[in-house]
Amino acid sequence: MADAVIVVALLLVVAAATAAVTTRDPVRQALVLAVLGVVLAVLFTVLQAPDVGLSQLAVGSALTPLLLMLTVRKVRRRGRGKERER
Amino acid sequence: MNGWTLAATVGLAGGLGTALWGVATGPLRRRVVAQNLSTALACPSLLLLSQAYNRPSYVDLGLVLALLGPVGTLVFARLLADELAEDPPRTWAATWAVAGLGAAAVIALCVATGPGRAMVKLLVIGALLIIGNIVASRALSGGFRGVRGG
Numbered sequence A: 001m002a003d004a005v006i007v008v009a010l011l012l013v014v015a016a017a018t019a020a021v022t023t024r025d026p027v028r029q030a031l032v033l034a035v036l037g038v039v040l041a042v043l044f045t046v047l048q049a050p051d052v053g054l055s056q057l058a059v060g061s062a063l064t065p066l067l068l069m070l071t072v073r074k075v076r077r078r079g080r081g082k083e084r085e086r
Numbered sequence B: 001m002n003g004w005t006l007a008a009t010v011g012l013a014g015g016l017g018t019a020l021w022g023v024a025t026g027p028l029r030r031r032v033v034a035q036n037l038s039t040a041l042a043c044p045s046l047l048l049l050s051q052a053y054n055r056p057s058y059v060d061l062g063l064v065l066a067l068l069g070p071v072g073t074l075v076f077a078r079l080l081a082d083e084l085a086e087d088p089p090r091t092w093a094a095t096w097a098v099a100g101l102g103a104a105a106v107i108a109l110c111v112a113t114g115p116g117r118a119m120v121k122l123l124v125i126g127a128l129l130i131i132g133n134i135v136a137s138r139a140l141s142g143g144f145r146g147v148r149g150g
Helices: A005-023 A028-048 A051-084 B002-026 B026-053 B056-079 B080-086 B092-113 B117-140
Strands: none
Touching: A005 A028, A005 B002, A005 B080, A028 A051, A028 B002, A028 B026, A028 B056, A051 B056, B002 B026, B026 B056, B026 B080, B026 B092, B026 B117, B056 B080, B056 B117, B092 B117
8 A cells, every 4th residue: 555655656757747748838848847857856755765856856846947948038039039130 | 554645645646636737738827836836735745755754854855845846936937927927827826725735734744743853844844835835926926027127
């Protein structure tokens, strides 16, 4: 019965990863990726690896979304600048 | 399986499942709210798991999540400010419901641990969780218009 929490965490990771892949818009994908980071940290915790979970939390919940969003912003600005040149 | 594990499992399946569904479907304003609530729901579950495994050091995970979750949401609130200003999210009902859940979990854990340093740590985590959640929700619904731009 103690495996139920592991099964739940695994199912959540599968669902979150599938949702991240099937989302097309990069901004919305960043949102799903942030949730995926949290869910992965929970999975590592229930598998008794809290140290991995800690680093996953730091990277997955704040750093990856920040990098993605900054990239999207820069790409969009460059696109707008080129349209203005034409 | 003891009651703490059961509570954490139900919290994870119900709370994070709902947040996942909210973040994967629907308009952008619902997605940002669901992302904010996913961190606020995962933190009490992590605290409950630390009690379930009887390992007080696992509480650090909840502390880190309570600190970094709102930071992640503020990133989205800052960089999506233009999109969210056209269609501001309505966050208050969900925010207070999740804050109440977190407070209930923290109080139950405090009763279980008894007075001492561990209880102070739990209370600090609970306060950080609720304050961070409210600040992030306010930022999402456009409460800090003065800091926009750049």
